[in-house]
Amino acid sequence: MKYDFAVIGAGPAGYVAAKKAAGSGLKTLLVEKSKLGGVCLNEGCVPSKTLLQAAKTYHHAKHGSVFGVEVEGLSFDFPKAHAHKNQVMDKMRNGIAGLMKKHKVDVVEGEATLLPGLAVSINGETHEADNVLLCTGSSPSVPPIPGIDSGHVVDSTGILNRETLPDHLIIVGGGVIGCEFACMYASVGVPVTVLEAMPEICPNLDAEIASTLRNELTKKGVNFMLDTKVESIDEKSVSFANADGSDSVEGDLVLVATGRTPNTKGLGLEELGLDIDPRGGVRVDDRGATNVPGLWAAGDVTGQAWLAHAASRMAEVVVHNLTGRPDRMRYDKMPAVVYTSPEVAVVGLTKDEAEVRGLKVKTGRIPMAINARYLAENPDESGLCKVVLEAETNRLLGVHMVGGACSEMIFGATAMLETELREEEIEEIVFPHPTTSEIMKDVFMAVR
């Protein structure tokens, strides 16, 4: 069969690209070796957020006394939470399948191999395509730690399938994934130890936002060990070294969350002469084009952003460019969220990043507790909102928040950044009262 557009991988890049391309009239093929929805729907965003909500609900019930809510006989049925998670995933997968059918996308299950001259071979059948989008995602990285293949060591995919709570969870890596699982398990009463090699968790965040998150998770019972390098894992414990010397911590479940690696193997990419960067990502320009004519890439396979919404946007950019609408990625306006309790939501430049780019900046910072709605709902939590502005023009450069459910309002900051609003314009935007979002208006009063 000859297609206008073949998409390899049905994650948040692949199915969005297939839907949009088919909707624009391109004859489209979508190939998936496993389940529709990719890592996001099956092993990442969606299942983890479902379980995080279960943990959060339990936590609220347990700590409701400040609101006058006292619960007796409280328990946490983890298998039931998993059942809810599986139901959500099924519904979402069916939704994608329906969407593909509606847009007349040919969905084929199987492992794809790319052939020179741009053809896709699946299950022994070859399909030619004018353009191919590679969005095969990523897999958890496996760091070279002795004992990492032990039975009680899991990655983020493995831990999402475990329906029993451990006695003590050890997490190797204090990045976004490590923090989310630490929050989930600590919220339901499991002691958690996080071992992080860097001096602070989530090193890409503004340092104060990261330390605020760390303090909040510590309050939930997470023990963070920073500047700590894991040396080996055995049946009962994880050995590590830090400034205090070598020691070990006991635990019956070890989660390794040290990052992800782009999936580029077994696809025939070597024969195509595809340009792959030293970190293993497929190199693309800001339209998503690779060095091979007609071959495009989007999502984690490019090694950029590592975010489902970034993957969807990259896919959209590719299809726009294929269908005659000039478009390009703007990574510096890509929001990012850590779905812990409290949540972290950021978009744009931190003060340090802006200064590295040679921009003169001014900043504003306020605690979220000055906001009535936030204080009412989060009496025992320390939230924070920070903004970075270009000093000369008052143009907004970045918004950084930790506190409550701030992920739900970061899009507002993204819209401000995308339209390059200045302090003057933002001051005139009306924010509904009482909402936590007002914090994004009030923070400008603290700009200096």
Added chain:
Amino acid sequence: MATPIIMPRQGQSVESCILTEWKVKVGDEVSEGDVLAVIETDKASFDLESTASGTILELFWEADDDVPVLANVAAVGKEGEDANEFRPADSGSSAAESDATPSQDPAPISTVEAQPAAASTAPSESPVPASASSGVSPRARKLASNRGVDAETIVGSGPGGRVIERDVEAFLAGRPRLSVSARSKAMDGLEPPKRGSGLAGMVLAGDMKVPGAIDGARIESVKGIRKVIAERMMQSLQSTAQLTLHSSFELTAAKAYRKQRLADGKPKVSLNDLIAYAIIETLKAHPEMNAHFLGDRIAVFEKVHLGVAVDTPRGLLVPVVRDSSDLSIENLSSAIKKLAGDCREGTISPDDLAGGSFTLTNLGMLGVETFTPVLNAPEIAILGVGGIVLKPKRSESGEVTYADYLPLSLTIDHQAIDGAPAARFLQTLVSHLENNPGEPLSQPNEQHEV
């Protein structure tokens, strides 16, 4: 009583100066000696200092105007004083234009309007601007100003070509959407591209470019010294028949000479000074090389007026050591040092940048081995000096040893001089530098029968 500030005469040969940048604005308080503006002749740039104290009443010229020397450039006096009597007849200032436009409406004056220099380059659908007399309606002006458009550059469809609101709307419809930050850049005279890099092609601040911008490049206008260099270089290459001869001289004697001077406690002279001196001495034996080619006649100069190329932050300058053939090597050395210093500091008089008869240019210190200098027309020869190279040489006994050599490149105008006499000049020069550098030329060249 208001006092006019005049454009000073920068040397006898200068008729006008470019006013590159105003450092003050109307209403500023200034004292005598304060810098009012930066001005530039075709050869160098200078500060224009105030010759009076008080309030700036009028600035009669715009940045980039070519102002005749001795013309009034500004007026200083007490606030509120009328300085119109000092306005030069041919100045192109905004004040003069608005006087000629009595129909000026009372709408708020936009930033762009106050900057005619930017206005003339602001984006326009049509290269034909509305004439000043037809005017712009207040509503049109307000809309244009709010959207960062210069109403004066839009073709009007109202009575007598007057720009009305509809015209501004039509103009805006054909333009991409600008973010507010981009719009504030439009007020500064920057232009949006057809499509921006933001949401659905929205033009972002970073997309705004100076008129005539090229993607991935910074645009600078060619003016002042750069413009003069550009014109002279093209004129040189187009009006002369350039031929370059390459040679080199062994440095051993020159090094020994400089060492001996140090030992004798005499002032230091540079290698470049030695070559300059050698050129002057050699020209005494080859006067035909010390000349200008003027098309139908050749001017052979009695004395050598040696030009020395100097790299300055403003560009290439060639100060001239007048009557350099009258100078001792010590005086030549200090004259070159002084002129080069004046060039780098921008205090060189334009008179010192003209009247050369032969030019020396040296790129050796920048690691260049050899190059082909471009003639400083109408001079008929220029000598380029490269960097030291180690070369083998055979002694009289046939033994091969190594010595330091300095490459020389002589470009001549073949219209005025042939290759062989130029080669003989080079031969004498090399022989002088290898045998008696720093000394008067010992003997005339005797190898004329080739």
